[in-house]
Amino acid sequence: MDMIVTQGLCKTFKSKGKDKGTGKDAGVEAVRDVDLRVREGEIYGFLGPNGAGKTTTMRMLTTLMAPTRGTATVVGHDLFRESRRIRQDIGYVSQKGGAYEYASGYENLVLQGRLYGLTRAEARDKADRIVLQFDMADYARRIVQTYSGGQRRHVDLGMGVMHDPKLLFLDEPTTGLDPHSRARFWDVIRTLRREGITIFLTTHYLDEADQLCDALCIMDHGRVVAAGSPEELKREVSGDVVEIGLDPANVAQAAGLLEGMGGVCSLETTENSVKLLVESGETVLPAALPRLVQAGIAVARVEMKRPTLDEVFQKVTGRALTEAEIEAAAGGGGAGSGAGSGGGGWT
Amino acid sequence: MKKAVVDTWVQYLHYMKIELRSPFWILASLFQPVCYLYLFAPLLKNVSDTGGASAAGSIGSINSFAPGLLVMIALFGTLFVGYGMIDYLRSGIIERLRVTTASRLSLLLGLVLRDVTTLLVQTAIVFVLSLPLGLVITAPAVLLTAALMVLVALTISPASYAIALIARSEDAMGPILNFFSQPLLLLSGMLLPLTLAPLWLRTLSDANPLKYVVDASRAIFRGDLADPAVWRSFALMAVLVVVSFAWSLRQMRKATE
Secondary structure, X not given: OEEEEEEEEEEEEOOOOOOOOOOOOOOEEEEEEXXXXXXXXXXXXXXXXXXXXXXXXXXXXXXXXXXXXXXXXXXXXXXXXXXXXXXXXXXXXXXXXXXOOOOEHHHHHHHHHHHOXXXXXXXXXXXXXXXXXXXXXXXXXXXXXXXXXXXXXXXXXXXXXXXOOOEEEEEOOOOOOOHHHHHHHHHXXXXXXXXXXXXXXXXXOHHHHHHHOXXXXXXXXXXXXXXXXXXXXHXXXXXXXXXXXXXXXXXXXXXXXXXXXXXXXXXXXXXXXXXXXXXXXXXXXXXXXXXXXXXXXXXXXXXXXXXXXXXXXXXXXXXXXXXHHHHHHHOOOOOOOOOOOOOXXXX | OHHHHHHHHHHHHHHHHHHHOOHHHHHHHHHHHHXXXXXXXXXXXXXXXXXXXXXXXXXXXXXXXXXXXXXXXXXXXXXXOHHHHHHHHHOOHHHHHHHOOOOHHHHHHHHHHHHHHHHHHHHHHHHXXXXXXXXXXXXXXXXXXXXXXXXXXXXXXXXXXXXXHHHOOHHHHHHHHHHHXXXXXXXXXXXXXXXXXXXXXXXXXXXXXXXXXHHHHHHHHHOOXXXXXXXXHHHHHHHHHHHHHHHHHHHHHHHOO
């Protein structure tokens, strides 16, 4: 079963002032015609600069905000009519977390479980298990106010899974965490996925999307501009670069052998290596190396470089993510701020 | 229905537990009533002793002052609870709670019932502290007064949360609360009976719901439980409770959108 399916999902906010040109109250289109499909068991990444409409989309999918139009089902329930059922089946961890500062992590967990209909015994039992699983025993009984950023995130995440949701929403889960805490948090998320929880997370860290997610989509100016697995997306942008290091004497001969091989898009040589741009490194390399070896050419080293999500982002949006962040900050975070939307030539 | 009751109860217990962890604030909240009882009430006795209007004949008595003081505690004890809501809003608690299967009403009721409880404790303390000052009151009158205080809290506390959800910051909240609290206080006759007021001021005070509460609680303290002012104020407050809850629930939905 698909965990999330949306078609043409839109959110238009009433704008405070009227459009200067037409005098009409056009509203701000924060999210436009978003089609999503999240499969069961995936870690799905929702990527984009601040103000792209990620959080708005997530707030619609978590029943906090009513969509303006479109259709959507979440865990098989209609988003427009069955928000109660959706709430029972999803967990949501917002950017701010939302733990009570003056209660302990453990108390926060138990209360959250109680609000989802667990009995006191069930809630305590589940909280005990989460404390063990998330390695929170050292601090679970202290009040949250004393926690570090990483510890807080563990409590927030624990609250999100107290009622064993089928689908867990995480809004910018690792923003502001140090690299060590981030890595630990990723481990916990992977553990949850192994337990069968589908995870939908927003992020503006490309490396996070790359390392953690099975599938992702890139959002910009309220639209989905690309979707697929990280590998697919990267392959669409450009192929892999394979570099084979050789004795300088053999470079010309090797280039002759490899030129025109299936899957090789282009080839260039350096003083002591041959560089190939290939569609997929894992199909070309096993064929290329025996050719060289049969011709008696010794291979000194082999390197393969895949394109990064940064390059993907740059291609589909026409600018680097860091630039988009600066633009969003300068433009007051307006998602549909008109000029330049869809400017990447991506349709 | 059963879930709503359990949700409300669970949250109420949670908020009470947190409240009881900082007993300093409970003690601090008693400071104001103690000051008024022992530092202000004696002044009124002298006002009546030095003659004054015949209508003021009873103001020297604690039985006239204590009802006004109780309404004042009810007003100021519950008007500022919204500050906590701003903190909850900012730290994402309201948003998190809204995504659980607990209803908005239970989220609000958990907080409001805590405020009601706090007020009842303060009310009880004022009764006890008034006894040495010569308060004479029957048990039914005490219960009826407490019920009236509960209605006041059930009106003002949700309204304070609604204002907080609109204001969204402590800086905006302060001036708004002052704007409401000062006229509500001065035009209710809490401190001095409005019988002393000129006609225009009395007419203006007719628009203040708390005036009817003060009138009713004075009647109750006189032992005149059948006074029409009593049932009228109960009816008025019952309507206001509903209005206040409806407003607050609406703001809670809007605030998390």
